[in-house]
Amino acid sequence: MNNKIKRIIPQLLTILFVVFVFGFFTFNAQVNMDNRGIDFGFGFLKQEASFDMQFTLLDYDGQDSxxxxxxxxxxxxxxxxxxxxxxxxxxxxxxxxxxxxxxxxxxxxxxxxxxxxxxIPLLLQIFFWYYAALRALPLPEGAEPWFGVTYMTIKGYYIPAMIWQNLNIFMYCLIAAVVSIVFIRIYAKKLQEKEGKQLPLIYISLAILIILPGLSFLVGGVTLNFEIPVLKQLATTSYIYEGGVRLPxxxxxxxxxxxxxxxxxxxxxxxxxxxxxxxxxxxxxxxxxxxxxxxxxxxxxxxxxxxxxxxxxxxxxxxxxxxxxxxxxxxxxxxxxxxxxxxxxxxxxxxxxxxxxxxxxxxxxxxxxxxxxxxxxxxxxxx
Incomplete structure (x- = not known):
């Protein structure tokens, strides 16, 4: 019993100490906020943000919350x-x-x-790639095409955008291909453990990833078009690429x-x-x-x-x-x-x-x- 108490007491003291420290800083912060007239709460999350972002994956403007x-x-x-x-x-x-x-x-x-x-410190590497390497690239009007359809400029890397028709059918075929590969890998592992035979999983997986999604184009009505970036003049000396996707x-x-x-x-x-x-x-x-x-x-x-x-x-x-x-x-x-x-x-x-x-x-x-x-x-x- 004494040994059990000896093991429990240090743990209880540790927990009490952590609770005391957390409570002290919480109380101190609350007192200081009250003295300064600052309210605590998360209601501000519903307010309008009133600022923009230069790059987003979802639609966003300054009027959002x-x-x-x-x-x-x-x-x-x-x-x-x-x-x-x-x-x-x-x-x-x-x-x-x-x-x-x-x-x-x-x-x-x-x-x-x-x-x-x-x-080399990571921050210096970030500065090198951003300020020394990418900032030395040409302006949009002076950029030479890479692979014929992409453009690397000081404003970003412009690549063609994919425009899908019946994308859901393609996704179903892709999911079916991934599930098929998983089952084949499980079967191949069991076959190797039991009989020592080894299947060419890489070639089989590549064939499935090509054939099943490919069928969606042949019989599923899936089409894929590419929107190529096109250079446009905004002002007398200002140019930008329209269309495609810009990687900042x-x-x-x-x-x-x-x-x-x-x-x-x-x-x-x-x-x-x-x-x-x-x-x-x-x-x-x-x-x-x-x-x-x-x-x-x-x-x-x-x-x-x-x-x-x-x-x-x-x-x-x-x-x-x-x-x-x-x-x-x-x-x-x-x-x-x-x-x-x-x-x-x-x-x-x-x-x-x-x-x-x-x-x-x-x-x-x-x-x-x-x-x-x-x-x-x-x-x-x-x-």
Missing amino acids: YLWAYVVALLNTLLVSFLGIIFCTILGVIIGVARLSSNYLIRNSAAWYVEFFRN PELIALVLALSLYTSTFVAECVRAGIQGISKGQKEAAASVGLTPNQILKLIIMPQALRIIIPPTTNQYLNLTKNSSLAAAIAYPDLVLVFAGTALMQTGKAIEIVGITMLTYLSISLAIAALMNWYNKKIEIKEK
Whole structure:
């Protein structure tokens, strides 16, 4: 009984201390707000925002509410985080494997890449891509076309816009293709475990992704047209491209910097994971006739993922939180729009900062939960 009490008392004291600290700061903030005549509440979210954003994924104008401005800014933040995670993963895996290559040039080029990008502060990399690289591009009237239909200018990257007819039919076919691939992968895994046979999953998956959505064009009435950007003159010396889709330079600079910087840490996670697999397993796999690619795909990577995923999860979280540096180049993310402009207009510091902090916390917890689920799914279960 005494041992049980000894274990419980420190926990109770810790909880009481946390409650006391939280209560003290809450009470102190309330007293100071009352003295200054500041009301606490979230009613301001329904008020008109009265400011514009240069880039949005959803329709927005200054007459919308602060709540809608928050949603639009949140989507901009999620877009940067999603693109950054995708590109840094692809680059990180390639560079991580290249660092272990037997080729001298490939191995040292990958090492130089890692040492260069991870030792320069991220904010400076963002400034480089935005102010030095993208701001040196030509104006719209002087831009030469890339691939005939895209234009890279100081005002952004203009690409053709896709105009769909009967898009829902195409989406149904695409979903059916993804579901089919999942079932085929499950079947292929069982077949490999029982009979040792290996199906060409990459070619089968590519064929399904091409054939099923392709049928929607042939028999489903789906059509796809492209709207090409066209140069228009607005004034005597002002030109702009109309039509298509514009990717703003702020978005491009931010995704480039976040991807290149974070990919160096992902590459080191991949390298450590691969080196964590004993040399004997590689030699045993080679002795039964497996090619180097098969050894990497079937023997090394499935085991290395258990080592790679936990530290890589930390890098994904860092990338998501580092996206808040977008405010430095005026990209309309959550920090610039909501914790910046909206805060200055309303003066609701506690409410807005609290919402912003809870938003980033929720995004990070969601990413961590997803990665932990995948890590648990691929773990080796002992019988």
